[in-house]
Amino acid sequence: GKTVPALAGTITDGYQWRYVTGERSEIHVVGEDCRITWTLMDIEAWRHICYDWVEIKQGGEVLAKHCGQEVPPPMQLSGSGFTVAFTTDDSAGWAEGFDLEFTCGAPGGGAETTPEPEAAAPTTLPPTTAVPATDAPTAAPTPVPTTPTPT
Numbered sequence: 001g002k003t004v005p006a007l008a009g010t011i012t013d014g015y016q017w018r019y020v021t022g023e024r025s026e027i028h029v030v031g032e033d034c035r036i037t038w039t040l041m042d043i044e045a046w047r048h049i050c051y052d053w054v055e056i057k058q059g060g061e062v063l064a065k066h067c068g069q070e071v072p073p074p075m076q077l078s079g080s081g082f083t084v085a086f087t088t089d090d091s092a093g094w095a096e097g098f099d100l101e102f103t104c105g106a107p108g109g110g111a112e113t114t115p116e117p118e119a120a121a122p123t124t125l126p127p128t129t130a131v132p133a134t135d136a137p138t139a140a141p142t143p144v145p146t147t148p149t150p151t
Contacts, residue, residue, distance in 0.1 A: 001085075002026070004029045004030070018093070019088060025086050029104065031106065032081075033104065034076075034082055035077070036056065043067040044095045052095070054085070057083040057084075
């Protein structure tokens with residue numbers, strides 16, 4: 001996956017209207033005691049099953065897994081850095097994806113920073129594998145049981 005050296009910024013799935021199918025990608029963020037604020041959550045889910053999802057990981061442990069259309073509450077992480085992992089199945093959908101903003105302290109105990117009004121372009125998740133989305137029907141997706149973000 002890609003590593004983001006910034007202490008503040010935006011991470012997005014990188015697609016404006018509909019994200020691609022068959023994607024497995026990660027972005028690693030450096031920094032200490034990071035705060036994550038979700039600004040968009042529209043990831044394919046049906047009832048209590050996430051067909052696509054975004055995870056927040058730290059030290060290999062999954063701290064949060066989200067799908068659906070409810071914007072999750074902010075997260076305050078302690079410790080060093082975090083990883084955003086985005087996984088999609090092979091069925092085409094019409095979901096928009098996700099956007100999140102983060103702020104972190106400098107590694108080694110530096111002060112927390114906030115994004116400047118003219119912040120750099122959002123960091124987009126680089127797909128490690130991607131299949132273009134089509135409108136053609138596909139096989140039923142393999143459900144991944146989880147609990148969507150509470151409503």
